[in-house]
Amino acid sequence: MQSYITVKNGVVPSVCSLDCPDQCGLLVHKQDGKIVKIEGDPEHPITKGNICNKVRNMAERLYDSKRVQTPLKRVGQKGEGKFAPISWEEAIDTITNQWKTLIKEEGPESILPYSFYGNMGKLSAEGMDRRFFNRLGSSQLDRTICSVAGTIGYDYTMGGSYGTDPADMEETKLFILWGINAVSTNMHQMTIAQKARKKGAKIIVIDVHKNQTGRMADWFIPILPGTDAALALGIMHILYKENLVNRPFLEEYTIGYQELEDHLEQYHPQMVSDITGVPVEDLYQLARMYGTISPSMIRIGNGLQHHDNGGMNARTIGCLPALTGQWVVKGGGAVRANGDFLSFNKKALRRPDLLKVNTRIINMNQIGKALLESYPPIHSLYVYGSNPAIVAPESNKVRKGLAREDLFTVVHDLFLTETAMFADIVLPATSSFENTDFYTSYWHNYLQLQEPVIPPYGQSKSNTEVFRLLAKGMGFDDQALKDTDEELINQALSGASNPYLPDITFDQLKEKRFIKARNMEDFIKNLPTPSGKIELYSKKMEEDGYPALPTYIPLVEEKEYPLQYVPAPTHNFLNSTFANNEKHKSLEKEAKLFIHPKDAQIRGIEDRERVRIWNHRGECELTAVVGDYVLPGVVVSQGLWSDAPEKKHLVNSLTPDRAADMGGGAVFFSGRVNVEAMKKEETV
Ligand SMILES: Nc1nc2c(c(=O)[nH]1)N[C@H]1C(S)=C(S)[C@@H](COP(=O)(O)OP(=O)(O)OC[C@H]3O[C@@H](n4cnc5c(=O)[nH]c(N)nc54)[C@H](O)[C@@H]3O)O[C@H]1N2
Ligand SMILES: Nc1nc2c(c(=O)[nH]1)N[C@H]1C(S)=C(S)[C@@H](COP(=O)(O)OP(=O)(O)OC[C@H]3O[C@@H](n4cnc5c(=O)[nH]c(N)nc54)[C@H](O)[C@@H]3O)O[C@H]1N2
Ligand code: SF4
Ligand SMILES: [Mo]
Numbered sequence: 001m002q003s004y005i006t007v008k009n010g011v012v013p014s015v016c017s018l019d020c021p022d023q024c025g026l027l028v029h030k031q032d033g034k035i036v037k038i039e040g041d042p043e044h045p046i047t048k049g050n051i052c053n054k055v056r057n058m059a060e061r062l063y064d065s066k067r068v069q070t071p072l073k074r075v076g077q078k079g080e081g082k083f084a085p086i087s088w089e090e091a092i093d094t095i096t097n098q099w100k101t102l103i104k105e106e107g108p109e110s111i112l113p114y115s116f117y118g119n120m121g122k123l124s125a126e127g128m129d130r131r132f133f134n135r136l137g138s139s140q141l142d143r144t145i146c147s148v149a150g151t152i153g154y155d156y157t158m159g160g161s162y163g164t165d166p167a168d169m170e171e172t173k174l175f176i177l178w179g180i181n182a183v184s185t186n187m188h189q190m191t192i193a194q195k196a197r198k199k200g201a202k203i204i205v206i207d208v209h210k211n212q213t214g215r216m217a218d219w220f221i222p223i224l225p226g227t228d229a230a231l232a233l234g235i236m237h238i239l240y241k242e243n244l245v246n247r248p249f250l251e252e253y254t255i256g257y258q259e260l261e262d263h264l265e266q267y268h269p270q271m272v273s274d275i276t277g278v279p280v281e282d283l284y285q286l287a288r289m290y291g292t293i294s295p296s297m298i299r300i301g302n303g304l305q306h307h308d309n310g311g312m313n314a315r316t317i318g319c320l321p322a323l324t325g326q327w328v329v330k331g332g333g334a335v336r337a338n339g340d341f342l343s344f345n346k347k348a349l350r351r352p353d354l355l356k357v358n359t360r361i362i363n364m365n366q367i368g369k370a371l372l373e374s375y376p377p378i379h380s381l382y383v384y385g386s387n388p389a390i391v392a393p394e395s396n397k398v399r400k401g402l403a404r405e406d407l408f409t410v411v412h413d414l415f416l417t418e419t420a421m422f423a424d425i426v427l428p429a430t431s432s433f434e435n436t437d438f439y440t441s442y443w444h445n446y447l448q449l450q451e452p453v454i455p456p457y458g459q460s461k462s463n464t465e466v467f468r469l470l471a472k473g474m475g476f477d478d479q480a481l482k483d484t485d486e487e488l489i490n491q492a493l494s495g496a497s498n499p500y501l502p503d504i505t506f507d508q509l510k511e512k513r514f515i516k517a518r519n520m521e522d523f524i525k526n527l528p529t530p531s532g533k534i535e536l537y538s539k540k541m542e543e544d545g546y547p548a549l550p551t552y553i554p555l556v557e558e559k560e561y562p563l564q565y566v567p568a569p570t571h572n573f574l575n576s577t578f579a580n581n582e583k584h585k586s587l588e589k590e591a592k593l594f595i596h597p598k599d600a601q602i603r604g605i606e607d608r609e610r611v612r613i614w615n616h617r618g619e620c621e622l623t624a625v626v627g628d629y630v631l632p633g634v635v636v637s638q639g640l641w642s643d644a645p646e647k648k649h650l651v652n653s654l655t656p657d658r659a660a661d662m663g664g665g666a667v668f669f670s671g672r673v674n675v676e677a678m679k680k681e682e683t684v
């Protein structure tokens with residue numbers, strides 16, 4: 001078959017590579033060999049031709065004159081952004097010579113990779129890179145920045161990332177969107193909920209912010225940050241008291257339901273109301289709706305996972321569908337993430353066997369601290385698919401670490417990101433449209449293939465290609481470091497020993513385009529928990545030092561600051577991606593801080609006034625939006641804004657780098673701040 005690259009004029013298929021649960025099928029329109037338009041692929045079984053504005057406006061990003069075209073070396077101070085073009089040969093020689101010296105003098109652990117899912121393609125994010133750094137014996141990165149706390153918490157209850165199939169949700173009668181801004185972050189979940197609403201379904205949103213999703217709800221329930229486990233326990237208390245639990249289901253599919261019933265006594269509705277800010281009568285109404293409407297589905301979002309108690313929040317909410325027996329109702333249950341249905345052969349792809357020694361593990365959420373304090377020190381950082389200078393907590397520490405003169409930093413990206421400004425060497429990355437890769441959605445259970453649809457931009461190269469070159473430069477002769485992209489895909493998609501994923505070849509995926517996980521109907525009978533059942537009581541948790549039963553644990557108190565601060569994602573950016581695009585910035589207009597009228601009034605803050613937000617970690621400036629979008633005592637901003645043209649919107653300068661209760665997860669939303677109006681002369 002003809003390569004899509006050679007198509008000069010026409011429409012070719014593609015996949016959205018961004019870190020988004022929807023993982024849309026795309027159709028790319030080409031004119032004179034260039035992408036001129038991106039739209040949804042109507043043949044995709046779930047996304048059905050609709051895509052978000054971000055990607056609809058993406059074509060110009062691909063040909064943006066700001067894209068890095070050649071390797072660069074730093075010629076000015078770190079952070080200054082002065083670079084000169086060099087050849088690939090010089091770039092690879094410089095990096096590998098530095099690393100060879102470092103390995104001899106300091107050991108391979110002085111080198112640290114730093115990456116995340118800027119491109120969700122499995123080869124790009126966890127393929128040749130993992131093989132290379134395993135072979136190198138570098139320090140390892142614990143990739144905790146997104147949802148690890150909730151993953152582990154939910155696993156204690158359910159054994160893995162398994163939940164309701166979105167394909168079944170059109171019949172659902174009650175949607176509880178809990179800590180998820182689905183209109184912006186999972187738009188097809190919203191489309192499905194709205195279709196179901198036409199057939200009588202109700203949509204409830206539980207959030208700390210009445211944002212675009214809350215405004216579309218039939219019932220918006222505002223909650224105080226980090227108190228969701230208490231709300232779930234209050235619902236459970238009422239379900240048991242009013243005999244709305246499904247006892248036959250509990251007996252057959254769960255363990256610990258009697259212990260749970262006793263334990264729930266303490267979660268009296270009044271106490272739950274005092275903790276959560278949800279009025280007692282609303283708590284009763286919510287519990288009764290949840291106990292009587294079927295099928296019901298809870299979409300568990302990341303908002304409630306990015307907290308000190310994020311693991312326990314997901315663990316606890318994950319217990320709710322078992323109490324009502326919703327797991328055996330089509331379209332009922334819950335989804336935190338569905339990623340394990342498509343769990344492929346990770347060992348074959350990542351090759352952990354290439355790592356011959358025990359090396360230290362660095363939590364990516366504490367990259368600032370690691371760069372400043374680790375002993376033995378980190379002497380070289382290799383960043384790809386992530387932008388830690390913007391997205392990681394405690395930005396001031398991160399930037400101080402990146403500014404270290406004795407740190408040799410390489411950044412592989414499409415753009416001169418805020419992180420790249422601190423690099424010694426910058427390498428140009430291809431966009432996903434220029435690569436071969438495969439994609440597994442963590443929401444809708446479909447696999448997809450990306451084949452290159454345009455040639456590499458300038459001299460840019462894909463992640464797999466760069467790691468093959470680095471391996472050669474290091475003199476590593478292993479075949480595993482030479483495999484082609486097609487070979488990597490075939491290795492990853494065979495021998496997964498996953499009952500939901502048959503062996504698949506590159507050619508099959510190319511032919512079918514969308515392949516779905518299979519045999520998911522009865523997953524509830526085959527849970528990989530220690531007991532094989534839903535664990536309302538978890539002995540494993542006890543062994544790991546947690547309460548065995550779901551429990552509300554308050555956030556770490558930062559007493560000196562009066563306001564809880566939630567810096568959430570925004571509609572027109574994807575994390576920091578698109579924050580450097582004029583079109584996306586103009587759609588987003590300005591960086592806002594939502595504040596309750598009571599909190600605004602005592603500080604003399606007026607609507608649309610510029611405010612300073614600060615704590616002991618840092619400060620930033622945003623535009624106040626005064627209104628009852630948030631509860632008193634809570635402030636919310638949206639978006640990870642770019643530095644350019646000023647550094648004033650660096651929200652992560654305020655966020656803590658503490659580890660969540662489980663897995664070292666991020667706690668972006670558990671910090672506290674103070675806010676003040678800015679004097680007029682300061683804002684000009
Ligand atoms: N447009 C857009 N889409 C995205 C992203 C993006 O940046 N922009 N990012 C992508 C990524 S990487 C991820 S992980 C997902 C994240 O997407 P979501 O799962 O939607 O998670 P967040 O947007 O982090 O937070 C969701 C909501 O939780 C609320 N929240 C915060 N704290 C609490 C709490 O304690 N309790 C409750 N109930 N609510 C709380 C916030 O106000 C927010 O509305 O979205 C993906 N999709
Ligand atoms: N305050 C606050 N901070 C947050 C969050 C929040 O809600 N609030 N959300 C957190 C979450 S959930 C996440 S997942 C993280 C995400 O943080 P990151 O993973 O850092 O995500 P992005 O900011 O999108 O940066 C991805 C980078 O990868 C580059 N890239 C894309 N494709 C490729 C490729 O193929 N190769 C290479 N080498 N580079 C590529 C892009 O150009 C971009 O610069 O942010 C976290 N930070
Ligand atoms: S960012 Fe999400 S909604 Fe937008 S096109 Fe990509 S997968 Fe679809
Ligand atoms: Mo994320």
